[in-house]
Amino acid sequence: MSVKVVVGKDILAVNRKRAEDLRARFKQMGIKVVNILSSPGAGKTSVLEATIPKLQKVRAAVIEGDVATTRDAERLSHLGIPLVQITTLGACHLDASMVWKALEEMDLSRVDLLFIENVGNLICPASFDLGENLRVVVLSVAEGTDKPAKYPAAFLSSQVVLINKTDLLPYTDFDLKRVLGEVRAMKPDMRTFTISCRTGEGIDKWVEWLEEWVREAQ
Amino acid sequence: MSVKVVVGKDILAVNRKRAEDLRARFKQMGIKVVNILSSPGAGKTSVLEATIPKLQKVRAAVIEGDVATTRDAERLSHLGIPLVQITTLGACHLDASMVWKALEEMDLSRVDLLFIENVGNLICPASFDLGENLRVVVLSVAEGTDKPAKYPAAFLSSQVVLINKTDLLPYTDFDLKRVLGEVRAMKPDMRTFTISCRTGEGIDKWVEWLEEWVREAQ
Numbered sequence: 001m002s003v004k005v006v007v008g009k010d011i012l013a014v015n016r017k018r019a020e021d022l023r024a025r026f027k028q029m030g031i032k033v034v035n036i037l038s039s040p041g042a043g044k045t046s047v048l049e050a051t052i053p054k055l056q057k058v059r060a061a062v063i064e065g066d067v068a069t070t071r072d073a074e075r076l077s078h079l080g081i082p083l084v085q086i087t088t089l090g091a092c093h094l095d096a097s098m099v100w101k102a103l104e105e106m107d108l109s110r111v112d113l114l115f116i117e118n119v120g121n122l123i124c125p126a127s128f129d130l131g132e133n134l135r136v137v138v139l140s141v142a143e144g145t146d147k148p149a150k151y152p153a154a155f156l157s158s159q160v161v162l163i164n165k166t167d168l169l170p171y172t173d174f175d176l177k178r179v180l181g182e183v184r185a186m187k188p189d190m191r192t193f194t195i196s197c198r199t200g201e202g203i204d205k206w207v208e209w210l211e212e213w214v215r216e217a218q
Numbered sequence: 219m220s221v222k223v224v225v226g227k228d229i230l231a232v233n234r235k236r237a238e239d240l241r242a243r244f245k246q247m248g249i250k251v252v253n254i255l256s257s258p259g260a261g262k263t264s265v266l267e268a269t270i271p272k273l274q275k276v277r278a279a280v281i282e283g284d285v286a287t288t289r290d291a292e293r294l295s296h297l298g299i300p301l302v303q304i305t306t307l308g309a310c311h312l313d314a315s316m317v318w319k320a321l322e323e324m325d326l327s328r329v330d331l332l333f334i335e336n337v338g339n340l341i342c343p344a345s346f347d348l349g350e351n352l353r354v355v356v357l358s359v360a361e362g363t364d365k366p367a368k369y370p371a372a373f374l375s376s377q378v379v380l381i382n383k384t385d386l387l388p389y390t391d392f393d394l395k396r397v398l399g400e401v402r403a404m405k406p407d408m409r410t411f412t413i414s415c416r417t418g419e420g421i422d423k424w425v426e427w428l429e430e431w432v433r434e435a436q
Contacts, residue, residue, distance in 0.1 A: 069368050071367070124342065
């Protein structure tokens, strides 16, 4: 059986308008924005920990989104970059208004690239534009091969898939070839990177592509 | 910064009423109901695959919830039990009305225990009572030690935590002792089981407890 879903169209329309305002503001500031989505524990914060110290050509800042606790922001505090934690107190996604408010607490005058780490949720954040220029979805190999097909909105709305925790590949039945095939069948121009934040595998290639993207997008 | 959340109180109140109707209906039918929550890929379906064939004293049925695809129901179809798939077409959780409708498609006359596998999401399903008697949250060791603190509603509203994929413990930095300590600090009477659906470790103990619970709860 399938269930008809009542979508909060007003909420989404209000968010879309606010996201366009954000996008215009970021453009004026010369800042590129990356919105990072994933399930809980797929490694969004680890991706930032592995990526940011390797950036040589662009200066980064981070907005951290979490339902509760400031643990992710604490993990990144040693990086010495502009960093704000949004605690949603239960809400299942970030929206454009939350990001707008977070900007009041950040000095982005010397920043080229703003990462927004969304709440750990592979469903709801997909519906909320945050004014980003690039959406990245992180998939852990421990989550299983079927995730792109089962959570299509997150993947279809992203331009990049980071397949993380490849160090666990020998110990799982994750079928990397099949996932890559399914992702490309869903969206032929999807960029995919296989990485391990634990071992560093694949990080250089992703960082190189990201820096290039920031410069090209300007 | 913290963000004030506007909760859809009307939606939750309507759901609560419908859930109480469901609970009364299940009681009249002599059926115990378990609502299973987790992140995408923590192993809810694998728990059912490992658990149901081992049940000797109770007869099971399953309602499968997914955003898209019927893959989970297909995985369970060989079990030869009453089974209905709810595809939410994008919605981030099951609600009591969806379960009520699913019951129309099931013959539960020879069933003692109904499992409801919720949508893979550690946030939204926590707010929606499905008329269950027991809520179980599955946590994969690949997700990391910080999940109970970061997703408190799912854990605080559950009575059982299944820590799954213990076969991956040697390859992750998951701190089992710390997680068990944090969970018990959050909720002293929480039942916890460490299991691996892949190797079968811990499954017998969990199944034994579950069968005992079904009989005691009657």
